[in-house]
Amino acid sequence: MTPIQVNVAIVGAGTAGMGAYRAARALTDSVLLIEGGSYGTTCARVGCMPSKLLIAAAEAAHQARHAEPFGVQVKEVTIDGAAVMARVQRERTRFVGFVLETIESIAPGDRLTAKVKFQDAHTLVTTQGQLIHAQRIVIATGSIPVLPPVLKGLHTHLLTNENVFELPTLPKSLAVFGPGPLGMELGQAMSRLGVKVKMFGVGGGVAGIRDPEIRDYANQAFNEEFYLEASAQVKSVKETASGVEVHYLDRAGVWQTEPFDYVLAATGRAPDLAGLALKNTGLQLNKRGVPLFDRFTLQCGNSAIFMAGDASNDVPLLHEAADQGRIAGENAGRYPDIRSGLRRTPLTVVFTDPQVASVGLNLEQLNQHFKGRFAVGLVSFEDQGRSRVMLRNKGVLKVYAEHGSGLFLGAEMFGPAAEHIGHLLAWAAQQRMTVSAMLDMPFYHPVIEEGLRTALRDLNHKLHIGPDVINRCMDCGPGA
Template identity: 40%
Template sequence: MQERLVDVAIIGSGSAGLGALAQVRAAGRSFVLINGGQPGTTCARIGCMPSKVMIQIAEEYYRRTHFGQFGIDGHDALSLDIPEALAHMQGLRDGFVSGVISRSTANLPPDVFIQEPARLLEPTLIEAGGQRFRARALVIATGSTPLIPAHWRQFGDQVISTDQVFELPDLPGRMAIIGLGTIGLELGQSLARMGVEITGFDQIEQVSGIADPEVNACAIELMRREFVLHLGAPAEIEPDGQALRVTAGGHSVVVDKVLCSIGRLPMVEGLGLEALGLPLNARGVPPFDPHSMQVGDLPVFLAGDVTGERQVLHEAGDEGRIAGYNAAHVDEPPQRFQRKTPLYINFCDPNIIAVGARFNEIDRGRSAVGEARFAAVGRARVMGQNRGLIRVYGERDSGRLLGCEMIGPRGEHLAHLLAWSIERGATVGELLRMPFYHPVIEGALKTALLDLHGKVAGHCPGPLVESALLEAG
């Protein structure tokens, strides 16, 4: 079979693959983009965007439960047309997907956008759609796929993945969520607020990956106000008439459907990564440098969810750009780029965030913790959302802010403020000399920083913690 020569081959046209493509095109390199799945990104089709629409629908409907305290009558008469709500979500989702496609692959000619599965024959020899491509460099950005244990697949469409939940035309009356990481917790709360009888299961005593035990305990307590949680024991499924029975640690419930959200695996099946000649880890992924995305010393680069590591959109985009840049300049030593401060947001209500170093990553002997509860925060009380806890971590000797974990209102905005501060190496004292308006949710952060300030060094000069002296002259 004849081989077609290209500078760069990119496998996968999601967020990471498109990020790589932008760099390859900017460098003027020839390329082929190969995509064996549906066009569009995980975020737009089955991830960030449809889940946020469902969360928004659930939040808007749930607000009726608080109308009475504000003197708003008639809230008991409100109802939710679930098929119409799901159709609204699916319509927005389709718009997001078509927008991505129109801005990226829609105008690519078929000889450079191959919509067929790819398979490696050699590290830079790829077969797809009955063609072979010899590339000077390769970017692998095939994404991830939801994990459903093989013995649960016997239940057919009664056990669904997070990829499938957004295709439902209606919702069942009873549902179990197995796996309470970010997406499991978000969907569990949203579905419960939309009227589904939800029972959540996770084999560990933890939700949303929260490492801080105090924040985790607070999150569990708040989520249990809205739906049943069974934690600390693995779940098993068995048939129960036309329904399913889910059992874990002595707890048992009969449901109509199970949503399996126990994680996502790198999408490498059938890709032939054995052709790289390198050892593969348990998930089938070769070793790579996270700063250059290079696989071993090969002209091959990974990017995005396929790495099995930072599976969020902004990281996938960064990795795609890094991989694409190095692939486009493969004749030069690969550039190693600084990775951004880790930033994770769970959009359940209240938001759960993790920024910078997690609680289990800090050196407790060299670090200190400051905290504040939202119960007394004026703005949160006005909003009727005064629940949650923020914990901030700082280095004792320098006063440098290291990280934060939190469950609290509007955490998505605090998360960015904290990430930008940590990225710039800000100290607790420097942050306290920034303006804090009143009343705002950021008041909780100020209280936590004040608590931390007394436990760390690196204080700013002057008699007042929150105000700097004018320079003389």
């Protein structure tokens, strides 16, 4: 086969890879985008979009079942599992189609479908033996599901986010392993769609929440809907002819063996790097086999190799992958002129109900870097006006700021409209606003965001900057 000569080779055509291609192509005409698997980003195929489609169906069912307190009588709610999954798959295909249109718009000479590995730091080789000589290379191979040892013997009845959306209908029962963001989103959605769900975790984590008080609150709230044991003892999970059997210690201290149709493994994802033969690059790798890189330039050491997206194991979120792809692609395109790119304020959202949001520095980071130098503002949404109007009055928000400067540092929330409040707070953090400046911003009435104002007022008072918090402050309107 004739070797390929190219200035920039990008391995992986997901969100990060396509971003890297566009950025590099703006700087050089010699770019090759290589994909060894299915086209269509993780988000569109097996992540953000199909999971939100399932969640949307679950929210519709939940709202119908809980309409009576409003004086609205819904006599019966019937879930058509096949119809639910058909819509998920139909709309997912549409989203993937948008990605495929983008791929097809790339010149055929700029893309290659092949699995590759490194022969050396400037040479890739396909499984068919074709050599690709690249002056610079961007690794954007994404991630793959991780299975804990207790689940590695399962086959037919094992689900991950890679295949759960292929189900022809909803199962009757589901054991979810991993109460992180993905497990909590899918587990709660399945439960609200009538699936018997039990969720098992290790270490006490719930939806990625770092603040122990907020985590305990969320744990209690979720347990009102379905069984969640965040620190479970599971002895074995065995596949049977009709499903799986989970042998676990229940809350009463009794060992139980319970059957389920499927197990959903939501125990995290790891960089998909195993097949790249990175040892041939000479790069220094960390203990997880990921090349060491500068997170502002995405350059691996002093090499001409760059990391981007989930393969970097940095922040596995779509907007972060897009940013990393752009930074890596620009630096690969202009190499050796390496420049730092914008890394935005950390923002994560978990689409459970109530939602979870984390912005800026979390409590662990604050205790590490600002110990004794920050204050915490708090609001409960249980008595917040608009939240009570909508019967979504469950949750808590904590906001953090630096003593002396009043600089807003971060926040964590479990509550209504967290996806929107999280964005407001991320913008404030990236603009390096003080709490006083944030309180100068407009707050309409009645909105859930008034709860944010209450938390900020509490925070400003604890910073010894603002006045005492007025209970039932009527200039904000009742229930604000």
